[in-house]
Amino acid sequence: MSSPQDLSIGIDFGTSNTVVAIADASGRVEALTFDHRETVLKVYATALCFWDERHGNGFRTHVEGGPWAIEQFLEGLTAHRFIQSFKTFAASATFQETRIFRERFRFEDLLGTFVRTLLRHSNAPVELGARNVVVGRPVEFAGFNPDDALAMRRYRAAFGALGAKQAHYVYEPVGAAFFYARQLERDATVLVADFGGGTSDFSVMRFSRSGGVLKAEPLSHAGIGIAGDAFDYRIVDQIVSPRLGKGGSYRSMGKVLAIPNHYYANFARWNQLAMMKSSGDLKELRELARVALDPAPLEKFIDIIDYDLGFDLYRAVSAAKVALSAHEETEFHFKGEGVDIRADVTRHQFESWIAEEVSQIARTVDRAIASAGVRPEDIDRVFLTGGTSFVPAIRRLFLDRFGESRLTSADQFESIAYGLALIGQADNPDRWAIAEDETATLLLQ
Incomplete structure (x- = not known):
């Protein structure tokens, strides 16, 4: 180089x-x-x-x-x-x-x-x-x-x-757009959909050529803090947490009370799970287990945190999610330190669990298009990137709006970084980090 x-x-x-x-x-x-x-x-x-x-x-x-x-x-x-x-x-x-x-x-x-x-x-x-x-x-x-x-x-x-x-600092879908634009052969309005682990981001870009130079006009940006990790949350919440005491009870001062749900909310989020051992949650769970009506599930919950089994759980959840992108049914299996959880799960079940998240993502896509001042039929190409774009319910969202012929995708991991590096070669990289209500015309070098 x-x-x-x-x-x-x-x-x-x-x-x-x-x-x-x-x-x-x-x-x-x-x-x-x-x-x-x-x-x-x-x-x-x-x-x-x-x-x-x-x-x-x-x-x-x-x-x-x-x-x-x-x-x-x-x-x-x-x-x-x-x-x-x-x-x-x-x-x-x-x-x-x-x-x-x-x-x-x-x-x-x-x-x-x-x-x-x-x-x-x-x-x-x-x-x-x-x-x-x-x-x-x-x-x-x-x-x-x-x-x-x-x-x-x-x-x-x-x-x-x-x-x-x-x-x-540039919006991630704009980086993906810059990468994708190099293969355009004619003027086009492009919707870029970037699905990460924590966020789903969308940019509508208008690309045109003049005098051999490819120009880009950002029309709108929209995003939502929902993506692959939120889908993982539903799998943990529906399959794993009920087997670890969620919905159970404990006795305190002569009363029977429900085990607080916030422990399971933290458990089902990868970033929070990584902190449970040091946040005080583990100590509180041990105290709850001593007064639980059925302590065995809580003891398994404690073992997962105590023995740092979060990453093994993450891999089991990811494997099930990937399998459901290719098959109508799969077996979820998580095992470690005496904890053994198996459950058959269908794609239909999974899609029912994530239906609200998919609806919120759909509304964000619609907001990006509306903010751009265009209609779905005005979008010439839809560029999808990120692993969650392979989830059938997400792909169906775009198929229903735009049809198969307008969808395209690239390497799910590398396209954004490539585009960001290429933006660094542009005359003024800061112009790519514009706010949603600004307009600018940009040159792709």
Whole structure:
């Protein structure tokens, strides 16, 4: 590729996976790669594992990220903390910090630590300082009552500490649009639908050619904090939680009371599950188990948290979700440390569980189209990206509105990072991070 000063870096920091791409002035773009157990990876799992080891008379905390974090967690040879899906905390004012052994970590500390592990493992040396860095961000952050300004302060603090003080922050679907636009052969109005783990984001873009130059006009952006993790939540809530005491009762001061549901709400969210061991939830569950009318299910619940089985549960849920995209029925199976949960689940059941989330996503798509001032029939192409776009109920949403002939897709992981890196080669990357009520005409180099 070109000399370092000519390169731009695109960072797609995702809820489940992260991809970093590098582009040069000629338009060539490549993803950073990572060698892990004789496999070359382009996708870096968004996960952190901290562990303590004795050094002399004290202990020292170590940290790994990506597949190395998962590997360290699964080995489980020392005391450790495993954290995944922490992007969901970005816009949460209630999340101030978490204690990991002897240190306190804010969101920006977790993000900075994670990116440092990624850069350390990269096959190509990368310095974020003195580079044109473009970071993706969702149109709307995930979580209850998300604070967009807070999330962006945290992003800027994290990447600023990494040397990217002048980084540009661009909507993730706009990055995907930039990537997709290179293959357009004629003028087109394009709806880009980006489905991540925590958010679903949509951009309507008008592309046209004039004098051999491809121009892009952003017409609208819309997003919602619902995506793949919300679908996972429904599987856990419907299949797993009822077998771990949800709906059960306990006795207190002569009264029979329902076990509070908030423990199960936290349990079914990957980011919250990663914190339950240190948040006080585990201690409270132990106390509830002592007075529960039927303590056995609660004891299994406690074992899952106590033995850090959250990642195994995550894999079981993901496997079931993927299977239901290809088959009408599958068996959900989760097993570990004496906990064994099996259940047959049909696609029809799954779609009934996620029906409200799909409806909310559909309304967000409709809002993006209406805000663009166009009709569904005016959309020439629909570009789908992200793993959740393969869920049949989601694909059917777009088929019903636009038809098969207008749908297209690309690599579910890499397209956003590639587009972000290419935006870094544009004359003014900041113009791509416009607010929904602004208009601009952009040139694709």
